[in-house]
Each structure stands twice: as C-alpha cells, then as structure tokens.
Amino acid sequence: xxxxxxxxxxGVKVAPNGAVALEMLRSYRPCLILLDLQMPELDGWQxxxxxxxxxxxxxxxxxxxxxxxxxxxxxxPLLKKPLHLDQLSDxxxxxxx
Numbered sequence: 001x002x003x004x005x006x007x008x009x010x011g012v013k014v015a016p017n018g019a020v021a022l023e024m025l026r027s028y029r030p031c032l033i034l035l036d037l038q039m040p041e042l043d044g045w046q047x048x049x050x051x052x053x054x055x056x057x058x059x060x061x062x063x064x065x066x067x068x069x070x071x072x073x074x075x076x077p078l079l080k081k082p083l084h085l086d087q088l089s090d091x092x093x094x095x096x097x
Contacts, residue, residue: 001034001065004085010096018042022050025057031096035076037066048073061095 002012013028015021019041021033033051037044044064051057064072067081079087 001083001088004088005092008089008092010092016040018044018047018050021047022054022057025051025060029060031061032092033060033062035062035064037064037068037071045073048076063091063095 002014005012013024013030015024017040022042025033035044035047039047042050044066048062051060051062062076064076064078065081065083066072066078069078069080072078077091079091
C-alpha cells in the first residue's frame with residue numbers, strides 16, 4: 001500500500017505497531033489513517049478505541065483494511081482484503097484530495 005500511495009503522489013508514514021502510531025499522531029496529523037486489526041502491542045481495536053477517546057485525535061479519519069470484516073469496529077469504513085488498489089485510490093482521493 002505504501003509503494004502504491006507514494007506512486008500516486010501521497011506522503012506516507014508507517015508505524016510498526018499501534019503504540020508507535022499513537023505517539024506519531026501527537027506530532028503528525030494525516031488526512032487518513034489506514035488501519036489493520038492485527039498489529040503488535042496495540043491491536044486495531046485497541047488503537048481505534050484509544051484514538052477515539054483522545055479529544056486531540058478523535059476527528060482523524062480511519063480506513064480499516066482487514067480480511068475479518070465481521071470483526072471490524074462499528075462505523076469504521078472498510079476495505080476488505082485482498083485489497084483492490086482502485087478502491088483504495090478512490091477512498092484516499094476523497095479524503096486527501
């Protein structure tokens with residue numbers, strides 16, 4: 001995804017886990033967070049809960065990418081794996097111009 005989005009002209013930052021991602025968001029506000037449910041340290045559910053409970057971060061847009069759509073947090077937009085890059089591109093264009 002990173003290579004594809006960079007080729008499309010978007011700046012991309014990658015975090016190795018949810019805890020690092022939350023720390024990064026304290027100094028960097030992306031137009032969109034691409035989130036997987038299965039991550040080390042803080043999984044996607046924990047990350048999303050922490051994000052939404054933080055008043056400084058709760059307005060950030062999240063797009064979930066998972067093969068477990070039945071387990072996704074309610075109300076979070078979803079792209080089911082395997083990803084279709086045209087769907088990802090359309091969603092990012094709508095949120096990041």
